[in-house]
Amino acid sequence: MNGEEIPPIRVPSVPIHGLNPAEGFLAKRARFRRIAARFGVALPTRGYIAGKLASDPAYAAVLAAVRDTTAPIHDVGCGLGLLAHFLRDAGCDLPIHGTDFDAAKITRARAAATRGGLRDVTFAVGDLAHETPAADTIVLLDVLHYLEFPDQHRLLTTLAARARAGGRVLIRVTLRDASWRFRLTVAQESWTRLSGWIPSRSHFNFPTREQLLAPFAAAGCPCDLSPLWGRTPFNSYWLAARQAE
């Protein structure tokens, strides 16, 4: 952000059906099956992608958060780049750059974006442990806990400074607490890791609420933190940080 002016508000030119509460789960799922077909993966994985796009509340939360901006988005730990497909399908045409340290996922993300004709969407291999995200809107969905705690703290401190300077930081994170939701999230993560879907070099480092919020408090940057459970059983929270204008 570097202190430049906050971009003007832009109204999307096509309807944002990603936010249409009247659209049922099955209708959404059918729409997202078309997107899943772009990924050249086996049928069960396609079903997983369609289901995730239709039901994961994080993508719609990002869409809602960026409606009033023209700022480019950096999707950090983008995986297959599902967020880009969701946003384009919903009529959001902001530039999107996705990075992930898994080169195989980036190759798939690029191929799927090309098949889907997604414009102004780029992907690159990048390791969050060594690189600092750079964009006015920085999105991290389910990525933070893969970093060691010192790396998390360094990253959150950088992000808080960005938000303080007028950037926008959007994070979906599992919080470490005593809830059954947290225990279930850990079980699900263990399976994901055993399956090899997520290559990992560390343990799960789920932050506590205090660990997550401390860097923002230290920077004097206001942020909202609320549960983002949707229909999932997981202990997901949504953090949105941006200095008020």
Ligand SMILES: C[S@@+](CC[C@H](N)C(=O)[O-])C[C@H]1O[C@@H](n2cnc3c(N)ncnc32)[C@H](O)[C@@H]1O
């Ligand atoms: C649970 S997936 C989430 C994918 C995507 N954000 C989404 O919600 O659709 C977590 C992703 O973070 C990536 N990741 C984990 N550690 C990373 C790191 N240090 N740098 C970049 N990406 C990382 C993994 O490769 C994986 O694709």
